Amino acid sequence: MMKNPIYEPRARALEYCDLAVNIYTGCPHRCEYCYVPSVFRRKPEVFHSNVEPRPGIVESVKRQLAASDWRGRKIMLCFMCDPYPIGFDTSATRGVIMAIKESGNHVQILTKGDETAQRDFDLLDENDWFGVTWSGAGPEDEPGAAHPKQRYLNIGVAKHKFGINTWMSCEPVIDPTAIIEAIPHFNSVDVWKIGKLNHRKSGIDWAAFGRQAEELCQKHGRNYYIKEDLRKAMEG
Ligand code: SF4
Numbered sequence: 001m002m003k004n005p006i007y008e009p010r011a012r013a014l015e016y017c018d019l020a021v022n023i024y025t026g027c028p029h030r031c032e033y034c035y036v037p038s039v040f041r042r043k044p045e046v047f048h049s050n051v052e053p054r055p056g057i058v059e060s061v062k063r064q065l066a067a068s069d070w071r072g073r074k075i076m077l078c079f080m081c082d083p084y085p086i087g088f089d090t091s092a093t094r095g096v097i098m099a100i101k102e103s104g105n106h107v108q109i110l111t112k113g114d115e116t117a118q119r120d121f122d123l124l125d126e127n128d129w130f131g132v133t134w135s136g137a138g139p140e141d142e143p144g145a146a147h148p149k150q151r152y153l154n155i156g157v158a159k160h161k162f163g164i165n166t167w168m169s170c171e172p173v174i175d176p177t178a179i180i181e182a183i184p185h186f187n188s189v190d191v192w193k194i195g196k197l198n199h200r201k202s203g204i205d206w207a208a209f210g211r212q213a214e215e216l217c218q219k220h221g222r223n224y225y226i227k228e229d230l231r232k233a234m235e236g
Helices: 011-015 044-049 057-067 091-102 148-162 176-182 206-219 228-235
Strands: 074-077 106-111 129-133 165-170 191-194 223-226
Touching: 011 228, 057 091, 074 091, 091 106, 129 148, 148 165, 176 206, 191 206, 206 223, 206 228, 223 228
Parallel strands: 074 106, 106 129, 129 165, 165 191, 191 223
Antiparallel strands: none
16 A cells, blocks of 8 residues: 655645645546656656556545544645546545545645546535636647536536535646636636746747736636746746
């Protein structure tokens, strides 16, 4: 059984959550910008095709939570995989969520999953967060992920049918226009987290994008957080 799968993320990931757990060994969504294979020093095709629950993940999470004094903490699912890999059995995600909730802690989900990402909404409450990625990426950038419209549908169901907090992760930003167009209209999003594209060069004027996104958030009364990298570009 693995030891302590819940961990404290480092560096930029800390801006999202101060505890996290990765449930699967890989992810089938095949995002072109995915940095995880390089972190694990694995070939992308291996990471994207080898998708199964990490051995003993649910029991390991239960054991770690029982030994901890965490209460009321928020735990991110997931940084290094997607908690709802499309086409795969996601019972392990349900088991991890149940363990976290039973221990008196909460979850912050981030997924590019399809409608099956709604399967565990019945376990969540007003202390939990459900989020999706909205990056302006096209199907060629995220060929295995759910269509962005489906992701926003999932957000709407989480908020309006289940009373779960919702958030939008705008990172990496592939097409700023998609975010600028979404901010005024997406009323089902409780918090916007807006960043930039860090893993490759682009011709995007980050300062202009950040200022426009912030102005729109303020104009439309959106709760938002500008990630440090983007904030630096805006101030630079
Ligand atoms: S959803 Fe996340 S983990 Fe999966 S391929 Fe895309 S970036 Fe990588």
